[in-house]
Amino acid sequence: MQSLTDRKKVVSDKKMTFMERIYLPAILGGMWITFKHLFRKNNTVKYPEETRPIAPVYRGQHVLKRDEQGRENCTACGLCAVACPAEAITMVAAEREKGEEHLYREEKYAETYEINMLRCIFCGLCEEACPKEAIFLTDRIVPSNFERNEFVYGKDRLVEDLNDRIDITKRQNTGKRTEK
Numbered sequence: 001m002q003s004l005t006d007r008k009k010v011v012s013d014k015k016m017t018f019m020e021r022i023y024l025p026a027i028l029g030g031m032w033i034t035f036k037h038l039f040r041k042n043n044t045v046k047y048p049e050e051t052r053p054i055a056p057v058y059r060g061q062h063v064l065k066r067d068e069q070g071r072e073n074c075t076a077c078g079l080c081a082v083a084c085p086a087e088a089i090t091m092v093a094a095e096r097e098k099g100e101e102h103l104y105r106e107e108k109y110a111e112t113y114e115i116n117m118l119r120c121i122f123c124g125l126c127e128e129a130c131p132k133e134a135i136f137l138t139d140r141i142v143p144s145n146f147e148r149n150e151f152v153y154g155k156d157r158l159v160e161d162l163n164d165r166i167d168i169t170k171r172q173n174t175g176k177r178t179e180k
């Protein structure tokens with residue numbers, strides 16, 4: 001049959017020479033290659049002590065933002081969940097009660113809001129879809145874990161801490177995205 005390329009190699013079953021049979025030249029050749037690598041630049045990154053620089057457009061762990069008064073921006077409209085191609089977002093909406101105006105900016109808020117980080121492909125479409133500037137992707141890396149259910153992030157890990165606000169302006173202004 002006609003070959004598509006000329007890369008075919010005819011296999012020979014000729015008898016091995018004495019030098020080939022003792023394998024020493026091949027072993028020494030292999031050791032020489034290993035030895036040469038001792039003097040080459042090491043490409044291994046000693047994570048987590050060292051980290052690779054990440055691009056300004058990197059999209060990592062989400063944050064649910066609060067406004068300047070510390071109220072949650074999210075109004076549980078569900079547009080992020082609809083836009084999500086991985087169906088990673090779920091939420092339950094609730095009505096704001098009297099006296100909760102300092103907690104939630106709008107009359108409706110997300111009582112629960114969850115993102116399954118194992119489903120998420122960090123495309124950023126939830127951020128694009130949000131009309132309330134409530135959800136943003138940051139340059140924070142989602143930490144590894146041995147338990148699958150630990151990757152379902154609820155409001156406790158998504159809503160920004162009042163005392164540790166996350167600055168998303170840098171990423172938003174540098175060709176769109178970086179933080180903290």
Ligand code: SF4
Nearest residue numbers: 084120121123124126
């Ligand atoms: S980044 Fe993309 S995949 Fe992840 S939750 Fe947002 S829309 Fe869904």
Ligand code: SF4
Nearest residue numbers: 074075077078080130
């Ligand atoms: S994060 Fe934005 S799009 Fe998603 S439910 Fe909240 S307000 Fe709506």
